[in-house]
Amino acid sequence: xxxxxxxxDKTLKYHAARMRRAVRSAQWQLGRRPAQRPxxxxxxxxxxxxxxxxxxxxxxxxxxLNRETHDFWVDLHPLVNKHWNTHALDAADASVADRxxxxxxxxxxxxxxxxxxxxxxxxxxxxxxxxxxxDAHFVYIKRSPGDNLNSLIEGWGxxxxxxxxxxxxxxxxxxxxxxxxxxxxxxxxxxxxxxxxPVETVCAFQYTAINQAILDAKRAIPxxxxxxxxxxxxxxxxxxxxxxxxxxxxxxxxxxxxxFCENVLDIPYNAFSEIRLDKWKDGRNREKVERVMADVEPVxxxxxxxx
Numbered sequence: 001x002x003x004x005x006x007x008x009d010k011t012l013k014y015h016a017a018r019m020r021r022a023v024r025s026a027q028w029q030l031g032r033r034p035a036q037r038p039x040x041x042x043x044x045x046x047x048x049x050x051x052x053x054x055x056x057x058x059x060x061x062x063x064x065l066n067r068e069t070h071d072f073w074v075d076l077h078p079l080v081n082k083h084w085n086t087h088a089l090d091a092a093d094a095s096v097a098d099r100x101x102x103x104x105x106x107x108x109x110x111x112x113x114x115x116x117x118x119x120x121x122x123x124x125x126x127x128x129x130x131x132x133x134x135d136a137h138f139v140y141i142k143r144s145p146g147d148n149l150n151s152l153i154e155g156w157g158x159x160x161x162x163x164x165x166x167x168x169x170x171x172x173x174x175x176x177x178x179x180x181x182x183x184x185x186x187x188x189x190x191x192x193x194x195x196x197x198p199v200e201t202v203c204a205f206q207y208t209a210i211n212q213a214i215l216d217a218k219r220a221i222p223x224x225x226x227x228x229x230x231x232x233x234x235x236x237x238x239x240x241x242x243x244x245x246x247x248x249x250x251x252x253x254x255x256x257x258x259x260f261c262e263n264v265l266d267i268p269y270n271a272f273s274e275i276r277l278d279k280w281k282d283g284r285n286r287e288k289v290e291r292v293m294a295d296v297e298p299v300x301x302x303x304x305x306x307x
Contacts, residue, residue, distance in 0.1 A: 025108040033113060035103040038133050039249055041118035042126060043141035044210045045162070045185040046151035048231040050269045052141050053118035055242055058260050061251050063110025070119040070165060076101065079187070084170055087121035087186045088213065089128035099132050120162075121186045123210040126217035137249045138221060140214055140228035145207060145300045147231075149289045150280035152203035156184045175199050186210065200285070204292035208299045215302055224248075230304070232277055238264050 039056055043049045057064035076098060077089055106115040122129065129136055155162050156175065163182035166173075171192060173181050176199040183191070188209035194202045218226060227248040234241045242261045246253040265275050280289050 020111075021108045024111055025104060028104045028107045032100065033103070033107075034099055035106060035115060035133060036113045037135045037137055037250070038106075038114060039116040039251075040122055040126075040129050040136050040138050041116065041141070042123040042138055042214055044123065044143065044148055044152075044207050045120045046155055047143035047148050048141050048234060049118055051234065051264065052139060052229075052245075053116065054267070054269050055261065055264055056116040056139070056246075056249075056251075058257060059116070059246070059251050061114065063106055063112025063115040065106070065109055065115075065117075068119045069117055070121055072105070073119065073121065073125070074165065084187065086124065086189045086191070088124035088188065091127045091131035093128050094131035102132065123214045124186065124188060126214060127220065130217070130221060135225070137225050137227070138218075139245060139249065140218070140226070141231055141234075142211070142228060142303045142305075143231040144277075144305055145293060145296045146280040146289055147278065148207055149200065149203050149292065149296070150283055150285045152185070152206060153199055153285045153288060156180050156199050156203070159184060171195055175202055188213070198288070198291075200288035200292045201295075204295040207296050211299045211303055215299070235265065235275060235277060238262070 039062060041049050041053045041056065043052075053064075054066070056062060057066050073089075074087070077093060079087070103113075106117075107113060123140075126138065130138075157180075159180070159182040162184040166183040169183055172195070173183050174196045175181075175183075175194070178196075180199060185206060188206065190205070190209075194205055197205075227245050229241055229245060239258055239261045242264075243253045243258070246257065280286060
């Protein structure tokens, strides 16, 4: 096919997709049916949440945008409205208007009333998301502090990927003696204290803040609507762990899903290097990680790790 006809084909598909979304949006408006039992993936940035999200997105029983949704949620609740203090949202931020807007958006894009969603800030917003969708099922991914901190440190060196949202930040960032001038991943209460801190100290703060927020929010979620998994167990037994997670979420785990999970670790979902455990111990950030391990020990123990 010539380049001209490739462009024609791409244009036709684009407009057809827009038309489908418009039709679905109109259909939703007629029935105004809220989303049902959405699956919300939560965890610290660089904890393996993308791996879990992409695997759930393969389910034929779920709708998925197959992309991060941080811009969508921040547009709904702009950071400026919270004085740039945090990405966190609580139950008081939820409204019927929000629920309808989110339900309509995901139905228009996916054609499903049940969807899966994931972004860096979801872990700070569990009370809000539960108030929005009381029947939501949450999947919490936990990763050992050493490897998670190592990956966060690496991520801070990739602002084009993890700091695209922070251009309008009203503070001057000088992390790691000014090496990093854009804030990466997410804002949690107290982040301004770390504007000029060593990068490992910032990452320890972020690891603690989001995991503690998730653990605190867990108390209000019915146990049948909550799943959690150690990233390390996913690496050791992806088929067994995903089968369990799918069953707990009330999703079929059929032969195609099993086949997908058998090879899921071969798919480089935003990985910086090969998937293996305890990478931090022979990596370039080992000394940095060791300096802050004591800082994250309380939350790591609460997560189930013996540091």
